[in-house]
Amino acid sequence: MRRSGIFYLNLGFTLLVCAFLIVPVFLSIKAGVTENFFQGVKSGLTLRWVGEVWELYADTIYLSLLISITCLIADLLIGVPAAYVLAKKSGRTARIIEETLVLPIAIPGLAIALALIITYGGFRDFRTSWLFILVGHVLYTLPFMVRSVLAVLSSFDFKTLEEGAASLGASFWQRFFTVILPNCRSGILAGSLMVVTLSVGEFNLTWMLHTPLTKTLPVGLADSYASMRLEVASAYTLVFMVMILPLLIALQLYGQPREVGHGKPATPGSRASS
Amino acid sequence: MNQSTQSIDIRLIECAKTFSDGTRALEPLTLQIEAGETVVLLGPSGCGKTTTLRIIAGLESPDPGGQVLFGQDDVTNQPIERRNVGMVFQSYALFPNMSVEQNIAYGLTVRKMANDEKARRVAEMLDMMQITELAGRRIDQLSGGQRQRVALARAIAVRPRVLLLDEPLTALDALLRERLRVEIDQLLRELGITAVYVTHDQNEAMALGDRIVVMDKGMVAQTGTPQDIYYKPSNAFVADFIGTINRLRGTANKGMLQTAGGKLPWSGPDAGDIEVLFRPEDATIVALDAAELRGHVVASYFLGDRTKVLLDGIGEQTVVVETADRRQFAKGAEIGLIIKPDALMTLE
Ligand SMILES: Nc1ncnc2c1ncn2[C@@H]1O[C@H](COP(=O)(O)OP(=O)(O)OP(=O)(O)O)[C@@H](O)[C@H]1O
Numbered sequence: 139m140r141r142s143g144i145f146y147l148n149l150g151f152t153l154l155v156c157a158f159l160i161v162p163v164f165l166s167i168k169a170g171v172t173e174n175f176f177q178g179v180k181s182g183l184t185l186r187w188v189g190e191v192w193e194l195y196a197d198t199i200y201l202s203l204l205i206s207i208t209c210l211i212a213d214l215l216i217g218v219p220a221a222y223v224l225a226k227k228s229g230r231t232a233r234i235i236e237e238t239l240v241l242p243i244a245i246p247g248l249a250i251a252l253a254l255i256i257t258y259g260g261f262r263d264f265r266t267s268w269l270f271i272l273v274g275h276v277l278y279t280l281p282f283m284v285r286s287v288l289a290v291l292s293s294f295d296f297k298t299l300e301e302g303a304a305s306l307g308a309s310f311w312q313r314f315f316t317v318i319l320p321n322c323r324s325g326i327l328a329g330s331l332m333v334v335t336l337s338v339g340e341f342n343l344t345w346m347l348h349t350p351l352t353k354t355l356p357v358g359l360a361d362s363y364a365s366m367r368l369e370v371a372s373a374y375t376l377v378f379m380v381m382i383l384p385l386l387i388a389l390q391l392y393g394q395p396r397e398v399g400h401g402k403p404a405t406p407g408s409r410a411s412s
Numbered sequence: 413m414n415q416s417t418q419s420i421d422i423r424l425i426e427c428a429k430t431f432s433d434g435t436r437a438l439e440p441l442t443l444q445i446e447a448g449e450t451v452v453l454l455g456p457s458g459c460g461k462t463t464t465l466r467i468i469a470g471l472e473s474p475d476p477g478g479q480v481l482f483g484q485d486d487v488t489n490q491p492i493e494r495r496n497v498g499m500v501f502q503s504y505a506l507f508p509n510m511s512v513e514q515n516i517a518y519g520l521t522v523r524k525m526a527n528d529e530k531a532r533r534v535a536e537m538l539d540m541m542q543i544t545e546l547a548g549r550r551i552d553q554l555s556g557g558q559r560q561r562v563a564l565a566r567a568i569a570v571r572p573r574v575l576l577l578d579e580p581l582t583a584l585d586a587l588l589r590e591r592l593r594v595e596i597d598q599l600l601r602e603l604g605i606t607a608v609y610v611t612h613d614q615n616e617a618m619a620l621g622d623r624i625v626v627m628d629k630g631m632v633a634q635t636g637t638p639q640d641i642y643y644k645p646s647n648a649f650v651a652d653f654i655g656t657i658n659r660l661r662g663t664a665n666k667g668m669l670q671t672a673g674g675k676l677p678w679s680g681p682d683a684g685d686i687e688v689l690f691r692p693e694d695a696t697i698v699a700l701d702a703a704e705l706r707g708h709v710v711a712s713y714f715l716g717d718r719t720k721v722l723l724d725g726i727g728e729q730t731v732v733v734e735t736a737d738r739r740q741f742a743k744g745a746e747i748g749l750i751i752k753p754d755a756l757m758t759l760e
C-alpha cells in the first residue's frame with residue numbers, strides 16, 4: 139500500500155514531539171558522565187560523578203528501596219484482602235468504602251502529608267522515623283492496589299468458582315489460596331508494579347514528611363539540584379532513571395490486568411492461543 | 413464403576429426461602445428424593461429451582477424451621493464443604509488457573525489423598541468421560557461440551573453422596589445438548605447416585621427424570637413420573653407448561669360429550685359443563701363423514717416429519733393437531749377429527 143503525504147506529515151510531527159521530550163533526557167545523562175559540563179564531551183567521559191553520588195546519596199537510594207518494598211508488602215497484605223471483601227459484598231456500605239478508598243487519588247499528596255503531620259506529628263519518634271513516610275506512601279498507593287485487584291475480580295465469576303471449590307470440600311482458606319489468589323495474579327502483579335513505581339518516584343508527599351535523616355531518592359534529587367554541581371545532579375538523575383525505567387517498562391508490559399481465561403468456549407478442535 | 417459411597421436419600425422438610433431483600437423465592441417445600449433416584453426440578457424462570465438446589469447443596473440455608481436431611485444426617489447447619497455433594501454449574505465453574513487434570517484432582521487434593529491413588533482416580537475419571545487426551549489442556553482451550561465433561565468428572569471424582577446439576581446443558585447447542593444428555597443419563601444410571609437435576613427444558617426433564625417435580629412461583633405444582641406429568645397433569649399450570657394441550661368445553665350426558673365441534677364418546681360421569689383436555693398426537697385427521705369433531709383450518713406448519721394444523725370451531729381456543737399425512741391444508745378448509753377414547757383428560 140502506498141502511504142499518503144498526510145502519513146509522512148504525521149510521522150514527522152510525532153518524531154519531532156518525541157525528540158522534544160527525549161533530547162533533554164539524553165543531554166542530562168550526558169552531563170552526568172562528562173568531566174566538565176561547560177567544556178562538553180571533549181573534556182572526557184567519566185563515572186566519577188556517579189561514584190560521588192553513591193558516596194553522598196547511597197542512603198537515600200537504600201531508603202527508597204526499603205520504603206517501596208515495605209510499602210508493597212503492606213499494600214499486598216491490606217489491599218488484596220480488602221479488594222476481595224469489597225468485591226464479595228454487594229451492599230451500599232461496600233460501595234461507599236470502595237469510593238472512599240479511591241478518594242486519596244483525587245487528593246494531592248501534600249494534603250495527605252499535612253493531615254498526617256497534624257494528626258501524628260506530635261509523636262516525635264514516629265515523626266522522625268522512616269515509618270512516617272511509609273505510612274504516607276501506603277495511604278497514597280493502597281487505592282491503586284485495591285483498584286487493580288478489584289478490576290481483575292470483576293472480570294471473572296469468582297463467586298461461582300468459589301462455590302465450585304467449596305462443593306469439592308475446600309475450606310475458606312483453601313479456596314482463597316488455591317482459587318482466588320492465583321486467578322487474581324495479573325491484577326496483583328499490575329498493582330504491585332504500580333505501587334513500587336509510585337513509591338520510588340513519589341516526591342510531593344515525601345518532601346513534606348521527610349526529615350534530614352529520612353531522605354528518599356527523589357527528595358535527595360531535589361536537594362542535589364539546589365546545592366550540588368550540575369554534573370553530580372545529572373549523575374544522580376541517571377541513577378534514578380536506571381532504577382525507575384525498568385519499572386515503567388514492566389508497567390507498560392504487565393500493567394493491564396488481563397482477563398482471566400474464562401471467556402467463550404473454544405470451538406471443538408481449535409486451540410485458543412496461549 | 414465401584415461407587416464406594418452408598419447412595420442416600422434426601423429429604424427437604426418445610427424449607428422456605430426469603431432472601432435478605434425480601435424476595436420470597438420458596439414457599440415451605442417438603443420433598444423426598446429416594447436413594448439412587450434422579451429427580452428433575454422443572455419450571456419456568458424464577459420459580460425457585462436453583463434456590464431449591466442451592467438449599468440441598470448448602471449454598472443457601474432455608475428459613476428457620478426448614479430442615480435438610482441426607483439419609484439419617486441432619487445437614488441443615490452444615491456448610492457445603494462438609495456435605496460431600498457433587499455440583500455441576502451451568503457456567504461450568506472450572507478453575508482457569510489449573511489444567512483439566514488438576515481441576516478433576518482438586519477435590520482429592522483438598523482431601524489430601526495420596527498421590528498415587530489420586531492419579532489413579534483422575535485417570536479413571538478421564539477415561540470414563542472420554543477426555544483422556546485433554547488431560548494437560550488449559551480450560552480456555554476447551555470447547556463447551558468438553559468443559560461440561562470436565563465439570564462432571566470433577567464433581568464425581570470425590571464420590572459425592574449426591575450429585576446436583578443446575579442447567580448443565582443450557583449453554584450448549586442443540587446437537588451437543590442431545591448427546592451429552594444421553595451420556596449424563598447413562599452416567600447417572602451407572603453410578604446409581606442420588607441426583608437432582610435442574611432444567612427449564614421439558615424434553616430434558618422427560619428423558620432424564622425418574623421423577624419430575626414441576627415448580628411454579630416457589631411451590632411444587634406436581635410431582636410424578638414423566639408419564640404421570642404428561643398424561644395426568646393435576647392442574648392447569650402443569651397441563652399448559654408440559655407439551656401442547658388442547659381444551660374443549662362441553663356437556664356430558666349418557667356416555668357422550670357434546671362440544672361445539674361435535675360429539676365424542678365419554679366414559680366419565682355426567683356433568684352440565686365440563687372441560688376436557690387432549691394432546692395433539694391423540695387426535696387423528698379422518699374423512700368428514702367418519703369424524704367426531706369438525707373444524708376449520710386456521711394455519712398449518714410443515715415440520716418435515718409431520719404437519720402441525722391449527723383448527724378453530726372446535727374449542728374456545730384454537731385446537732392443535734399433528735399429522736404425518738402428506739397433504740396440504742388450505743386455510744378455511746373443513747377438517748374432521750377423531751380422538752382416542754382414553755386420551756381425554758380432566759383436571760380435578
Ligand atoms: N440472592 C438473591 N437475592 C434476592 N433474590 C433472589 C436471589 N436469588 C434468587 N432470587 C429470586 O428468587 C426467585 C427464584 O430464583 P431461582 O434462581 O431459584 O429461580 P430459577 O427457577 O432457578 O430460575 P431460572 O430458570 O431463571 O434459573 C427469583 O424471583 C429470583 O429473582
Ligand SMILES: [Mg+2]
Binds near residue numbers: 461462463
Ligand atoms: Mg436457575
